[in-house]
Amino acid sequence: MGTSLNLGQLSETGFMIFCYLSVALLGLFVGSFLNVCIYRIPNNESIVRPRSHCMKCGHKLGVPDLVPVFSYVFLRGKCRYCGQKISPRYALVELLTAVVYLLLLYKYGLSVDFLASAYLMAILIAVFFIDLDHMIIPNGLVIAALIGGALPFVYNIFRPMDIYADRKWWNPLLGAFIGFGFLLLVAILGYVVYKTDEAMGGGDIKLFAPIGLFLGWKMTIMTLFISFVSAGVISIILLLLKKKDRKSTFVFGPFIVIGTFCTYLFGWELLNWYLGTLAIYQG
Structure with a gap:
């Protein structure tokens, strides 16, 4: 009986860890997309095309260059192709979105309330930085x-x-x-x-x-x-x-x-x- 209970608790704990890791990862990638929105929307550019590229040399970025936060850390905040410095705010937006999502998950669990709040906050994070930059x-x-x-x-x-x-x-x-x-x-x-x-x-x-x-x-x-x-x-x-x-x-x-x-x-x-x-x- 005790063994069964312990296994059940471990299973539940493992599931919650998986949920938190998944939501954190989701937040990082949503934050990466928000960076595109924050830069392109005020400039009346498409958020779909062209592909992400370096603002200095125009080189199209590959998958290794687009991994949220980690690419910034591994590349030491510089473009792989021309060495141009990358604003740390890109990584900040990605981390911020992940933290926001984790706090919402902690508050509401896996629920419709969580999904609704995560959707709205993604839009509002973009609003935050666009309004700050362009009013x-x-x-x-x-x-x-x-x-x-x-x-x-x-x-x-x-x-x-x-x-x-x-x-x-x-x-x-x-x-x-x-x-x-x-x-x-x-x-x-x-x-x-x-x-x-x-x-x-x-x-x-x-x-x-x-x-x-x-x-x-x-x-x-x-x-x-x-x-x-x-x-x-x-x-x-x-x-x-x-x-x-x-x-x-x-x-x-x-x-x-x-x-x-x-x-x-x-x-x-x-x-x-x-x-x-x-x-x-x-x-």
């Missing part, structure tokens, strides 16, 4: 997120997803409306008060529509809260360090990405803690 959020990425958001919306009608916490069919639709509508209101108020259309970027507004579909209305509010708080804290720090001034433009997209990821990991825990604290004070 734009491409419509193509927003559309891809909207298409993906339709799947958890439909699935929730038949079987509840953890992130929604209920089976109300309108939950994700309300989330999309709240996210999109709130930022649109901020933009309108900014234009009325400050006579500028820079209070909130159009890409930021559109991006919250698919985020709302993925998260539902309660977690969309949580994401808005975390995004604005993190943006405010970082902005104050940059102003104090004199890295930015009051007239500088701050990109909001990266903070939306951070807010969404934090919500996936801790959103319900934060909301329940807040409601519990509120109940204690009211009591």
